[in-house]
Amino acid sequence: MHLRSLRLVDYRSWPSLDLRFGPGTTVLVGRNGHGKTNVLEAITLLATGKSHRVSGDAPLVRSGREGAIVTALAHNSGRELQVELAVNKGKANRARLNTSPVRSPRQLLGVVQSVIFAPEDLSLVRGDPSGRRAFLDDLAVQRRPRLAALRAEYDKVVRQRTALLKNANAAERRGRPGGGFDSALASIEVWDVRLAELGAQIIAARAGLVAELDPLVTEAYAGIAPESRAARIAYEPRLRGAAPGLAELRDPEFMEAVLLAEIAGRREDEVARAQTLVGPHRDELALRLGDEPAKGFASHGETWSFALALRIASLELLRADDLEPILLLDDVFAELDTARRAALAEIAAGVEQVFVTAAVPEDLPPALSGSLIHVEMAGEGDARASRIREGDAAGVARDAGVNDAGNSAGADPSAADAADHAPKGDD
Template identity: 55%
Template sequence: MYVRHLALTDYRSWQRVELDLGPGGTVFVGPNGYGKTNLLEALWYSATLGSHRVGTDTPLIRTGAERAVISTIVVNDDRELAIDLDITPGRANKARLNRSPARSARDILGAFRAVLFAPEDLSLVRGDPGERRRYLDELATSRRPRVAGVRADYEKVVRQRTALLKTASAGRHRIDSSIVETLDVWDGYLAAHGAQLIAARVALVDELAPEVEKAYQLLAPASRPAAICYRSALEDVQGQAADGVVDVAGYETALLEALRQGRPRELERGQCLVGPHRDDLELRLGDQVAKGFASHGESWSVALALRLGAYELLRAEGGDPVLLLDDVFAELDTTRRRALAAVAARAEQVLVSAAVPDDIPTEQELRRIAIGMREGEDGRVSVVQS
């Protein structure tokens, strides 16, 4: 798989840009602040409907514009697919596949698959559990697009149930039967959708774990072995995750029981305290949790291993995902640079951003696209394709 053409309108710093791309390696090189990362971020957004830098769409819109448009032409097995995505803050995104309107923006998921490496990846190890949950959910969705619907349904239930709990908490001395009955209904919805989301994550981690272990060994052969596991407050999930068993009905039963036991605490706090939105992907080095114990180098190796593991899973299903390397070589030592460059060398397409030529890996011949300002352009950012 590779991107043949990328066009952006009013996306971040770009009022309008069009790039012709192709298989092999391409590097966007130029000073910081000129929009290199914005190009890769736009491609990642087309693959996942999310940014690796911000949690909302508003910053993606160029100042003064009402919406942004990302248009890509992707080639997979000699077949071209045009993907157009309109991003409007506060409204549902609109998408088109081969110029035909899609029912939902989620319909484009799976059409273009990519793996992104970026400096922000360090938060996968050092950040909050939400970073690791997002990593799992994005990868699960790339492999099985229907997971996006499961995730959206679950998040909607959590929002509705949280609002009800807040209302009940505000008047907890006079909770009537109608609130209890409504909570029972939302508990059922949460358990049903939550069980499906847990099952998707558990199945993914079961396949991902050996790939991460192998990737970490490649990156840091002298370090302690790496391991990952899914961590939930539900004891049934813990045991079954370890055995690689996915039991949606069992997860649903466990969630319903946890919700029953946890209701007094939830009513007291006015928060939804039970469900996969509280779970985590545990990263371990030897017998220690990586977060808080891993060195800077080890943390980078774990983060890269997670991305390399994702790449191998997607690649095993047929067709290389596009590799997006966002200024990541500048963050790595020689050993890790070589390991990542070796993976990039065998990818069908790799797109790299770099601020200075010294950051560009020499292990692979890369076509260069210079990003900067032409003389006389009055400060407008431009690209020079070579």
């Protein structure tokens, strides 16, 4: 797939941006902090429903504005769909598909598929388990958009259970474990059942995903760092006692029973800590190099290689699903040595559409070339804003070695009819 156009209005540092693209590589060049990454982030937002840099939506809106708009025309397997996401401060976001409003922004998932590799990916190896869980869930949702609703419902259940546990904890600390305590926990069993049901489905989806991803990660890592130890990944549920095997993890009915038993056995702990301690929101994606965990044992180069291997494996897995995601490479070549640069450039050369950011063109390997767009910052104080350098404007990029004009798609074609081409919610 590829984007035919991208339009931003009041998105971060961009008051307005309107670009057209064709297949191939587009390189955004400019100094740090001038807005290059914001363009890649906007594409990621359409693909996954969230930023790869921040957890909330407020930073995505330009200072002094109440909302931002991201619009793209996506070409995929001979059909074209226009998607629009309106990000609103303090209010629910709105979305349109082919100019028609949809009930939820989640209905846009699956129209745009992308894989991003960015400096933030070092946290996949070095950071907390939450980042690795999010990596799995984002990839799972791109493959099966319906999982987004499942995850949202699970999060609601966790919040409700945690509120009940906090009430019970407060009642117990007040020294009245009778009516107040019992009342706080009166309805929690209903939420226990729902958490186990939804949690088992999430665990099964994640475990199945990891089983497919593991050999691809091993292969990708070996290609990037052939002198290093073998890389492996595994899904590890946070359970007391022996962990279930892969076949059991992928069985929702089995895992539902396991979670219910775990919840019953940890009720006192949950009340004492006023937290929901059981469920996939506490599980781990284990990353290993040889016999050691990558976190804490991987060198700086090995950490970069493992993070890159996770993204390359994601790309190959989506391709195995007959998808051709956009590859987004955000300021990464300057951080890689010559061998890793060459390996990543070779992979990028085989992708239908690639967006790259770099501070200077010299950061890019010779094998990676394409249309060049210069990004710069203009204005002072609150009026500072990103813009395309004069000569690159109106969606026409200067050549960086291959294409005469990377945004050579011409006039935007009409979007296909939404009724005929709306994305299927189940897959």
